[in-house]
Amino acid sequence: MTILPQLTKALTKALSSLGYPEKEIKLSPPNNTNFGDLSTNLPLTLSKNLNKNPIEIGEIIRNALILPDKLIDEVTVTKPGFLNFKIGNAYYYQVLADILSNNQYGKNDFGKGQKANVEFVSANPTGPLNVGHGRNAVLGDTVSNLLEWNGYNVTREYYYNDAGRQMRVLGQSVEARYFEILGKVFDFPEDGYEGNYIKVIAQSLIDTHGDVLSVGDPIFKVEAEKTIFADIEKSLLGLGIKFDQFTNEKTFYENGEIDKFLEELRLKNLIYKKDGATWFRSTALGKDQDRVYIKSSGEPTYRVPDTAYHRDKVKRGFNLIIDVFGADHTDTYPDVLLALEALGIKTNHIRVLLYQFVTLIRGGKKVKMSTRKANFVTIDELVEELGSDVVRYFFIMRGMNSHLNFDLDLATDQSEKNPVYYLQYAHARICNIIKHGEDLDVSNTSDYDSTLLKDPSEMRLLKKLEKFPWIIENALHSLEPQTISNYLHDTANFFHKFYSECRVVTDDISLSEARIALVKGTKVVLGNGLSLLGITAPERM
RNA sequence: GCCCCGGUAGCUCAGCUGGAUAGAGCAACGGAUUUCUAAUCCGUAGGUCACAGGUUCAAAUCCUGUCCGGGGUACCA
Numbered sequence: 264m265t266i267l268p269q270l271t272k273a274l275t276k277a278l279s280s281l282g283y284p285e286k287e288i289k290l291s292p293p294n295n296t297n298f299g300d301l302s303t304n305l306p307l308t309l310s311k312n313l314n315k316n317p318i319e320i321g322e323i324i325r326n327a328l329i330l331p332d333k334l335i336d337e338v339t340v341t342k343p344g345f346l347n348f349k350i351g352n353a354y355y356y357q358v359l360a361d362i363l364s365n366n367q368y369g370k371n372d373f374g375k376g377q378k379a380n381v382e383f384v385s386a387n388p389t390g391p392l393n394v395g396h397g398r399n400a401v402l403g404d405t406v407s408n409l410l411e412w413n414g415y416n417v418t419r420e421y422y423y424n425d426a427g428r429q430m431r432v433l434g435q436s437v438e439a440r441y442f443e444i445l446g447k448v449f450d451f452p453e454d455g456y457e458g459n460y461i462k463v464i465a466q467s468l469i470d471t472h473g474d475v476l477s478v479g480d481p482i483f484k485v486e487a488e489k490t491i492f493a494d495i496e497k498s499l500l501g502l503g504i505k506f507d508q509f510t511n512e513k514t515f516y517e518n519g520e521i522d523k524f525l526e527e528l529r530l531k532n533l534i535y536k537k538d539g540a541t542w543f544r545s546t547a548l549g550k551d552q553d554r555v556y557i558k559s560s561g562e563p564t565y566r567v568p569d570t571a572y573h574r575d576k577v578k579r580g581f582n583l584i585i586d587v588f589g590a591d592h593t594d595t596y597p598d599v600l601l602a603l604e605a606l607g608i609k610t611n612h613i614r615v616l617l618y619q620f621v622t623l624i625r626g627g628k629k630v631k632m633s634t635r636k637a638n639f640v641t642i643d644e645l646v647e648e649l650g651s652d653v654v655r656y657f658f659i660m661r662g663m664n665s666h667l668n669f670d671l672d673l674a675t676d677q678s679e680k681n682p683v684y685y686l687q688y689a690h691a692r693i694c695n696i697i698k699h700g701e702d703l704d705v706s707n708t709s710d711y712d713s714t715l716l717k718d719p720s721e722m723r724l725l726k727k728l729e730k731f732p733w734i735i736e737n738a739l740h741s742l743e744p745q746t747i748s749n750y751l752h753d754t755a756n757f758f759h760k761f762y763s764e765c766r767v768v769t770d771d772i773s774l775s776e777a778r779i780a781l782v783k784g785t786k787v788v789l790g791n792g793l794s795l796l797g798i799t800a801p802e803r804m
Numbered sequence: 805g806c807c808c809c810g811g812u813a814g815c816u817c818a819g820c821u822g823g824a825u826a827g828a829g830c831a832a833c834g835g836a837u838u839u840c841u842a843a844u845c846c847g848u849a850g851g852u853c854a855c856a857g858g859u860u861c862a863a864a865u866c867c868u869g870u871c872c873g874g875g876g877u878a879c880c881a
Contacts, residue, residue, distance in 0.1 A: 295824065304823060307861065317861075343861060345824070387881075429881065454880090540879050551806075551877095558879040565881055590875045593808050619809055620875065661817065664809055666874060668816065673830090680843070682829060688843050699840045741821090749818060752828075763836090763845045782840095804843065 265732070266354055269331055270301065277327040278305075284312050290348075292730075299339065299347035300726065307344040317344025352722065356713035358729045362784040363708055369731045369791045373739060374415030374583075380576055381407045383587035384499065384506075385422045388491040389433045390458055392498045393632055393639035394669055395589065395621045400642070401658040401797070402618055403587040404504045405744040408795050413739045415583065419505070422572055424512040424565060425488060432456065433491075434484025440465035441483065445474050458637030464490050501646045502655060503797050515571040521563070524571045525556070527606055548601050566595065570602045577608055584613045585742070590620055616742060618663035624670040640671060649681075652798045656683035659796060660748045682752065684804070686793060689755035691804040692762065693786045700768045700779050708783055711776040720764040721781060724757040731788050735795075744796070751792040758785050 271288050278285065286308055293302040306321035313320060321340030328338065337349040362368045383403020386396050407417045424430065435452040440462045442449035455461075464487050468476065476482060499505070515521045525541075528534045533544045539559035543566070546553050557563045576584050588596060592615075600610045623630040623640060632639040645654050660682065661667055700706050716725065734750045767778040793800040 289821090291823090293824070294826090298824075302823085304862095307823080310861075341824080343824080424881075427881075538879080542879095555879045560879075562879085564879070569881095590809070591881075592876090594876045595881085617809080622874080665817070666810065670816080673816080680830080684843050685829085688841080692841055692844080696840045703840095745818075749828090752818095756828090759844055760846095762840085766840070768840055804841080 266334060266350060267301075267733070269334065270348060273328055273330055274303065274305065274324070276329065277324050281323065281327050283309060283324075293345075293347065296723075298341060298345065299337070299349040301348045301350065302345045304344065305346055306340070310344060318342065320344070321346050352714070352717065355722065355725045355729055356716070359713060359716075359725060359780060359784050362728060362787050363780060366787055367791070368787050369735050369795075370412050370414070371732060371736060372414045373736065374410060374413045377415050377582040378418070378580065379407075379410045379415040379583040379585065380418045380420055380579070380581040381410070381585045381587070382420045382422055382576070383407075383585075384495075384504075385587075386495070387423050387425075387427075387429050388488050388495060389429050389456055390460065390491065390634040390637070391639075391641040391643065392495055393634065393641055394623055394645060395632060397502070397642045397645060397654065398618055398621050398658045398663075398667060399587050399589060400499060400502060400504055401655050402616065402663060402744065403585075404502070405655075405659050405796055406585060406587070406616065406742055408797060409735070409738055409742070409744060409747075410583070410585075412735055412795055418507045418581070420508045420510060420576075421506045422510045422512075424568065426512045426516060426568070427565060428562065430484060430488065433461075433487050434481070436461050437464050437468070437487045438478070438480070438483040441468055441476060442478075444469060454635060456635050456637070458634075460491070460494075461487070498642045498646075501643060502651050510572065510575075512568040512572070515568050515575065520571045520575065521567060524574060524602075524606070525567070528602065531605060533602075533605055543598070543602065545598060545601060548605055550598070550601065554598055566598055566602075569595075570599045573599055573613070574603060574606070574608060577603070577610075577613075582612060586613065586615045588615060588617050590617055593617060614742065616663060619666045621667045621669050624668055625672065652687070653681045653683055655797050656681070656686075656748065659744050662743060662745050683798060686751050686755045686789065687799070687801050688804055689758045690786065690789045690793065690800045691802060693758070693782050693789070694802040696767050696782050697779065697786070700775065703768060705768050705772060705775045705779060707776050708780040711780045712773050713777055713780065715774050715777040716781055718761075718765055720757070720761040721778070724754075724761045724785060725781060727754050727757050728784055728788050731792070747792060747795060751789060751796075754785070754788060754792070758789075 267290060270290055274288050286305060288303060288305060290301045290303050292300060306317040306324065309320050310317040318340055321344055324346060325338050325340055330338070333351055334354050335348050336351045339347045339349070341347060381403055384392070384396060384400050386392060392400070404419070407419050410417045432452050432454055433456055436455040439449045439451040439455065444462070444465055467490070468482070468486055472482070525534065528543070533547060534556065535542055535544060540555050541557035542553045543556045544553055554566060555564055556567050586596065596615050600613065603610050623632055630638065642654075649657075658667075697706070716722065730750070734747060738744060738746050765778060767782055768775050790800045
């Protein structure tokens with residue numbers, strides 16, 4: 264049993280035995296380790312209720328506390344009113360033993376028996392994936408990993424619109440290039456896709472079908488979609504990302520779900536016609552404007568299939584549904600949820616992760632990315648240049664709410680000293696130490712004497728390892744994977760410091776064995792953390 | 805105009821469910837290698853946490869306003 268719940272319980276008991284009001288008990292490690300390992304501000308928060316000096320309250324609680332044996336070395340009360348606990352080393356030694364007996368250390372059961380769906384990337388197949396999609400892809404995949412680490416059964420899902428304007432224009436673009444290459448009259452669409460890959464697809468159509476294709480042949484669009492999608496899947500695989508399910512918009516037209524959904528809204532008087540278009544009466548549900556559902560051209564806006572799709576996901580019975588969207592969806596997903604709620608569908612298990620845009624900087628200048636204009640840096644280029652590990656770490660180490668300035672030149676220059684290597688190097692170093700120990704026959708970690716671990720750098724590292732499950736649990740609630748990369752960086756840092764302070768394998772066999780145990784424990788944490796982030800943990804570098 | 809995100813060291817960013825002395829990487833400068841990997845470690849320097857109010861015993865963190873940057877506010881997605 265971890266120490267946090269035990270202490271919380273002891274504090275709760277003390278409060279009730281004193282007749283003090285119930286308070287939420289928050290225990291957290293203080294910044295300054297001189298205060299101990301865990302602190303609570305309980306005396307401060309009680310001070311107002313009791314109209315008493317917080318220090319005095321702290322002392323009273325301290326005296327009333329009944330603590331588990333040998334777990335806590337010391338309890339102190341410090342100004343302005345904190346209650347601090349110094350945890351005994353024995354507890355941490357036990358944690359190390361736990362880690363060594365469980366190479367899944369860090370995993371938990373919070374999501375056991377529960378199904379989660381993570382929808383991400385979801386780029387329409389109109390061109391290669393660019394840097395912006397990269398952030399989405401890595402974020403979605405890492406969150407999926409995180410859910411799996413918390414026991415969820417996760418479906419990674421990619422949704423795309425294959426019935427809308429974008430794909431139509433894509434087909435027209437290919438068609439135009441086809442006739443252009445054949446030297447015939449062609450009409451390049453106004454908003455056509457200008458990338459070279461369009462010409463490649465057109466050429467392959469010529470190679471397989473010759474010049475017999477005629478204007479408006481559906482094959483242009485079909486072939487483009489097929490080819491580009493294959494490329495997208497390959498790009499994602501380059502980042503170690505594999506989807507369980509692809510769902511497309513067309514499905515919901517064909518199975519009647521969209522008509523059904525519109526009809527239900529109509530029955531609730533939430534749909535009306537105006538100016539030849541069909542509108543969603545979102546103002547009736549508290550929004551400040553209505554939205555067009557079906558354009559006067561007869562083409563539905565993307566909100567319509569999107570809502571039908573989300574209803575479908577809800578129906579599939581997931582306990583948790585996560586959408587990973589770029590900031591351009593900020594204003595649109597609330598309408599989707601609103602429509603679902605209007606139909607009596609619960610949406611409180613849907614969580615939307617909005618990430619801010621990636622600003623690409625090249626040659627000191629911002630590059631405005633556009634798939635249509637073929638002005639972008641692709642994921643393939645990025646992965647080829649930096650490697651999957653670096654790309655993944657780069658995208659995940661920053662919070663999703665921050666705009667990401669991606670300086671391509673800098674990323675290339677710094678690839679040699681990229682922060683991800685710091686973590687990987689620690690892991691490789693560990694592997695080497697373990698190997699060195701084995702060569703000298705110092706590898707017994709089944710009955711080592713853990714009490715020999717008492718150097719400050721050893722204890723600091725060990726205490727860090729103890730936090731790992733707690734980090735995973737917190738990341739589950741916040742769904743902010745950067746907390747994990749931050750943690751791993753700290754862990755690697757503490758390890759490197761320990762390494763420079765303490766020689767692991769020496770003539771002192773007992774001490775060596777104890778230190779090997781600590782090193783192996785660190786390896787488990789770093790290895791597990793890296794695998795959660797989808798980053799390799801090399802044995803040597 | 806309105807909505808969302810951000811503004812923290814020269815640069816890129818952590819920290820934000822309020823806590824005790826605000827951090828890291830890069831860049832700058834100075835050290836450490838007869839040693840299990842120097843892709844490391846130690847040290848120096850670098851801050852009005854955009855600004856102004858407010859709440860609180862306590863604010864980078866919460867609230868209000870202002871300024872600046874990005875995104876949205878389309879019968880584009």
